[in-house]
Amino acid sequence: MNGMNDVGGMDGFTLPVRDPDEPPFKYEWEALVFAASQAFHGPWPVDKRRFYVEIMPPDLYLSTPYFGRWLWRFEKLLIEDGLATEEELRNPDGPMSPAADFQPFVREAVDQAIPPKFRVGDDVLVKNEHPTGHTRVPRYARGRRGTIYLDHGVYDLPDAVAHGLDPKPQHCYAVVFEASELWGARANPRDKIYVDLWDDYLLAGS
């Protein structure tokens, strides 16, 4: 979906003051949210968890700190899947209902023998698609022309995994774009942007 997370190329943000001695977790709650996400071996693949940040309303996304977004999606997924209720999350000292049954998500090995659609050096055109579900094509690359730079091998297509659809294992490539293809006259013509993209996102193009 065209969510607030897809910020590549936006103007108007100011880089924050950087703390060179920043610890991994600045506040205890950040450590708790992170660790709970790691320690809960739940039914959600990472692609689905990413999607549940992407669906945050844009104003809420921008006003919520990083681990606050993790907390928001964790609460939402628990409630949606019947693993906890809003009342329980609001009042953890109260009575608890049993959690619904679930199968922990386990990433299956993919078949590396699946043939690639493209070879290194091939010119490609990124499809100009705007799916309402999860996708990993940044908006700035849609409809743009690039060249296959590297073949990373076969990985499951996240668009399918995120929504529990039949797996679509396929090749994923580093596609190189001239900066001027993406940003026009504003770009330094020497610069290049590399974006990792799956077969399904690409058309042959020259």
Place this chain on the structure above:
Amino acid sequence: MSPQDKVSRREFLTKTSLAASTAVAGAATGQVGAQEAEEYVQSDYSVRAKALVAVLTKKNLINPAEIDEVIEFYETKVGPHIGARLVARSWVDPEFRERLLSDANAAATELGIERRRDLAAVANTPQVHNLVVCTLCSCYPWAILGLPPTWYKDAPYRARAVIDPRGVLKEFGTELDEGVEVRVWDSTAEVRYVVIPERPQGTDGMTDGQLQDLVTRDSMIGVEKLKSLV
């Protein structure tokens, strides 16, 4: 009374975050002290995070000991010192460097580095400067750099790194010659990128261990170059 008590149950999840941002907005207009607003935001997240862990624990959905183990691992075990081993070795061993650049997974395994995700290494040269970003979320090579700094995860860096990499580099104090090619790697898929910075001048004869101490996290993200020692 905690802030959430004022909020209807149905809209709790949305309202808590919105209330927090309203407090911050209030601080900007002088209605609430900035520190007061910050404390409000943090206490709100703290209440929710503790409730999350309590609920998961009571329902036997997590093992509390694992919470402590995860925090300890990311606070004390994993960090840029691991990536620095790859970089320093690549400076002293040209054959290792070739293996690292062609198959970073095998090179990491060679040094006994554990990882869950695939890695790729890209090398800076006098002609090429590499910069890593994840515009869509926060993909980062945890196994060799630890957890990313806040600025890497927040919108400003992610928004600008792809459209204005030279401007971002300048803000990090990194000046590039006009003739240098900038390559920005947007980690949109399954591979996590690490930049192999150039070996600083004045380090001839230093041991692998001494060289590791020179390698910074930011140089492996690509936002800075390592300073010459001469």
